[in-house]
Amino acid sequence: MNATLARGLKSAAVLLPNAADYRDLRRTWRGDVLAGITVGIVALPLALAFGVSSGAGAEAGLVTAIIAGVVAAVFGGSNVQVSGPTGAMVVVLAPIVVAHGAGVLALLCVLAGVIVVIAGLLRLGRTVTYIPWPVIEGFTLGIAIIIFLQQVPAALGTVPGESTNAAVAAMQSFATAQWPAMAWSLAIVAVVAAIMLVAPRIHPKLPGSIIAIIVVSVIVALANLPVAVIGELPPGLPAPTMPSADWATVVSLFGPALTVAALAAIESLLSARVAASMADTGPFDADRELVGQGLASIAAGFFGGIPATGAIARTAVNVRSGGRTRLASVVHAVLLLAIVLVGSTVVAEIPLAALAGVLMVTSTRMISLATVRTVLGSTRSDATVFVTTAIITVSFDLIYAVLIGIAVAAFFALRALSRSSGVHREELPGPAEPGDERIALFRLEGALFFGAAERMLERVGDIRGIEVVIIRMSQLQLLDATGAQVITELIHALERRGVTVLVKGIQTRHLGVATRVGVIASLRHQNHLFDELDAAVAHARSHVARAAAEPQ
Template identity: 75%
Template sequence: MSTSARSRSAVRSLLPSPADYRELPRSWKGDLLAGVTVGIVALPLALAFGVSSGAGAESGLVTAIIAGVVAAVFGGSNVQVSGPTGAMVVVLAPIIAAHGTGALALICVLAGLIVLTAGALRLGRTISYIPWPVIEGFTLGIAVIIFLQQVPTATGSHGHSTNAAVAAVETLLAAQWPKIGWSLLLVAIVVVVMLVSLRIHPRFPGSLVAIVIAALVAALFGLPVDTIGRLPAGLPAPVLPSFDPGAIATLLGSAVAVAALAAIESLLSARVASTLADTGPYDADRELVGQGLASIAAGLFGGMPATGAIARTAVGVRAGARTRVTAITHGLLLLVIVLVGSAVVSRVPLAALAGVLMVTASRMIALRTVRTILGASRADAVVFCLTAIVTVSVDLIYAVLIGLLVAGFFALRQLARTSGVHREELPGAAQPGDERIAVFRLEGALFFGAAERTLERVAALRDVEVVILRMSQLQLLDATGAQVVTELIASLERRGITVLVKGIRPDHREIAERVGVISSLRHQNHLFDDLGSAVAHARSHVVRGPWVR
């Protein structure tokens, strides 16, 4: 296949195709029903996430509609449902507090372009390098932040800090009666209804029923609580943000953070979704392209950056979703609600939305998973706890980076422990002079984290004339390991000790030649493929002298 043909094939693989809907003739009823179910579940979450981020309820709805449909059509998962999520709210809230809602459109477009570019560059599979403890620590930290972010709304007061924990304390200290009492009453109603609904049936739309009940209580008794307020009776017209160089320079760092989170969360969600049912594999690169386009489109319509939403995706799969029609239906249902029911939605108390997110955050914490990780190993427990703490106290992106670094350190330390150097007896019957021959077997991984420690024992040799290094059992050899072997050979040769190398693996041969392992030998005859020949040559050195080649 020519280069141009391969390029066209690569581009086509990132675009929608009729194959995306191959199962639709058999699954359309289930897809439509699942789409309605997901739409009912997504409505209160879209409103709540929009309000919690500071962008407003309208922004949350627009994101669920526009981004939900665009990501469904262009994304790489057959069942992924996208829209506003709690993790994105955690990142967006301080950005909007610092730069205002006017910067949101530009951030959406910039972040979308970054994610789109990552998909075009085929970077989707990098998500597989994030360890499980990092993912779960990240999730736990997000859940804690989402819960803390709802404290101001749940108490009917406001804090000034951009840190969720500090703002929660500030609002509790500033809360006033009786408003805090009525707000907490509505929160309690929502929590109770949602918990009871879980016992009724997993698919029961508890969050929607809870909000309806709370709104009725607030309206009937005229409670002095804040509500969503006026919503437009339709989608706003698309507006292209101003690409002012100064604004781009100011917001680029925030856009990169948003893009990183959007990519990570969407790919994690798509990966989990592919395991929930037999709905086909997901294409990680195409998923990034779809999510990038979704965030761009949402930004043009006044929305917020979108990601894949694992909770809504799971609801759809359990309700019978098999194709993208489920996510498309969910977006269209929300659009109908905006067109015909915006006046009713505007009367929903904000405290009720806070209650929904508090329950949602609590359900994100799987105690069984936490116990499993904490009991798995000390390294996993440290990575998990550190990632969660940094997520809550510092920043989500820093949390993932620090978690990866710490996990990488522990992984390298464990890998280094698998490496070793072991002295062996010479094969066959003992012969005179064998005591002046030393055979060492190198095994495991000889890389930058283990090379020096592994070969110290060989370097300390005394009273030998020939050293045989068996390298066939090495599983990993990097440039540092090869350089240490080179230096070891040179050091032994300077002391008059002949070094023979046996069994360099074919996949290690190139790096051994480039770094100098082979050229450091006294002669090319000192490189062997089998141990018997190496031992025989070593014995000839001992018997006839070191000048023997």
């Protein structure tokens, strides 16, 4: 008992912060501080915009970026991951807010965070590696489209439509748009987009989104334009409070919490994987990352935030700006906190249309036309998976889109695997002898699993005029229980017809399932199992010879 407890504690300790997280801090701290400031500047408009777009408000977006940014940095499994509100999460949260109200978000944060922590403790972090690339790209394309559509009402200076579908709600918002508010809002979006597109061409490190927001905010204030602004923000972080909950509310939110948790886990792990491939940023622990992200969402919920995930755009900026340790993400959060403490009255005057413009440009940058062309031009099955995932993401649900995309990809993968398997009839080795025409030698190759086993049964079971069948299994790469059961059924069927079955070359890795399912027991004699082909052929020829010598 004590040994088991010790192993459990040792396993759990791996998921906790340790001194190794900051081993390189003396060497990298200057770069980390500069990277953190850069990420903070980039994150400010995104945090505000995602908070507004989710329905929780700009304050919730800032709180999430600050609290989750620190907690995930300290407890997460990546040295350079930057966490906070993201576009994908907003896509999920918006319909939840419509259905249940913004007041449930704090409880939703905690519930989803607990689920993600449990997933990390159960060591489920590596499961994200099973998501095919076309599914990830289709998912990303769908999210980008939804984020863009969600900004249409703010870009028109009106309110969103009643539908929970972003495309339908965007169309409905046109019906309530009015001049001149729509003209001013569209002009603000156009100015923001133009500045964000031009700024990087002047200098790659110019923060186009911040510059754009400052320019349009000054113009709106000086001209007193009739457009909606963020509104009053509290001059600091709210005090932490326990989210109010009753059993009925918890039950009603459990389904949405599972969806949020699944998205948080998938997006965070994908972001951390991408970051690890961008530079030498130290080891990445997927299970610890889940624990850290779950704790980040729980903490954000206590402060009135929204569920957080790893943010690929901000993480990429962090790595490219020289961030190498967790200090960079902490600095980014501290900078945002300073802005809240010092400049909340200034932030309150930012036009909502300006935030919409930032997210519209951000969503278009999420789409890589080169990647889309690559996926569509790779294989027909990959293109189908990509398009299917993107359509379901936009039309129905993000998590269903991933699950269906994986299912479609699995179907094509199994079909390809099934086609790669084969049952081939071969000539007997060596010079032909009398009676060889009554011996059939079949070679099984590739994968004999539930998707291919039936074809083998039809191929071998249809033979006629044969007295002995030799089944070669040495070239078989995959054998599952269904494949072993089909071989068992085939042996029984042939033996009932008076055909003797010999099995040659069962690999050691397949012997267990073949024995448990009954392949060995189905043979007429134990000496009908062979390791060498020559011995099996010699036995078959002797059997045919004996049968021919017997009186008819």
